[in-house]
Amino acid sequence: MPAIKQSACFGCFARKGVSAEQVIESAAKIGYKSVEMLPRDHWNKVIDAGLAIACVVGHGSLPNGLNRRDNHDRIEDELKRNIETAAEYGIPGLIGFSGNRNGLPDDEGIDICAEGLDRVKGFAEEKGVTINIELLNSKVNHPDYQCDHTAWGVELCKKVDSPNVKLLYDIYHMQIMEGDLIRTIRNSIDYIGHFHTAGNPGRNDMDETQEIYYPAVMRAIAETDYDGFVGHEFGPKGEPLAAMKAAYDTCNV
Numbered sequence: 001m002p003a004i005k006q007s008a009c010f011g012c013f014a015r016k017g018v019s020a021e022q023v024i025e026s027a028a029k030i031g032y033k034s035v036e037m038l039p040r041d042h043w044n045k046v047i048d049a050g051l052a053i054a055c056v057v058g059h060g061s062l063p064n065g066l067n068r069r070d071n072h073d074r075i076e077d078e079l080k081r082n083i084e085t086a087a088e089y090g091i092p093g094l095i096g097f098s099g100n101r102n103g104l105p106d107d108e109g110i111d112i113c114a115e116g117l118d119r120v121k122g123f124a125e126e127k128g129v130t131i132n133i134e135l136l137n138s139k140v141n142h143p144d145y146q147c148d149h150t151a152w153g154v155e156l157c158k159k160v161d162s163p164n165v166k167l168l169y170d171i172y173h174m175q176i177m178e179g180d181l182i183r184t185i186r187n188s189i190d191y192i193g194h195f196h197t198a199g200n201p202g203r204n205d206m207d208e209t210q211e212i213y214y215p216a217v218m219r220a221i222a223e224t225d226y227d228g229f230v231g232h233e234f235g236p237k238g239e240p241l242a243a244m245k246a247a248y249d250t251c252n253v
Contacts, residue, residue: 058094065099166193
């Protein structure tokens with residue numbers, strides 16, 4: 001069973017006086033394979049440390065996303081520019097967002113998002129960069145967000161029908177919305193291009209105060225043919241670098 005390739009989400013650990021250099025140096029020392037979602041100013045530092053940059057955000061405006069046709073010109077331009085840059089830096093994934101429903105039926109949302117992604121999927125395939133549409137909860141953190149269930153996201157991926165359009169399966173968010181994590185991950189793994197973690201409730205450390213048993217979830221992922229990254233995206237309750245080490249140890253199955 002291959003080890004999980006773990007990634008540290010930069011903004012979660014570059015806090016409480018911890019510098020960018022400390023995050024990157026500590027990630028490499030602990031055994032992380034990537035630092036992700038960080039300002040471009042620090043990209044070369046990650047690469048120089050021998051780490052990958054697993055993903056960065058692909059386009060702006062999480063609530064006002066792909067499910068509005070009048071956003072497609074803007075998002076196409078943003079995604080193409082960011083795909084070009086990601087390919088230059090060897091970044092395998094960009095994060096995309098469905099946007100909020102605002103009364104839009106779910107089936108129409110799939111159709112409209114697919115239209116927008118159809119405009120960029122060929123370029124993503126050419127450059128070898130995957131657009132991962134993020135699954136987020138609409139119950140606690142992102143009210144009215146449309147891509148809030150795995151089944152919706154999978155149907156979108158099927159409609160676009162590209163190996164370079166997948167899902168960012170956020171374990172924290174999907175625990176809130178639907179649970180049944182391991183079965184869903186196993187059944188949907190062909191459509192997942194990236195994972196995020198956090199403890200629930202609270203979106204904090206993956207410790208004994210929260211309800212997800214991450215070692216079992218990580219083993220389930222490792223037992224599939226998934227070869228991407230798992231990024232830790234939580235707010236540490238204590239010292240950030242200690243929390244980074246604890247997260248790595250928890251998920252190092």
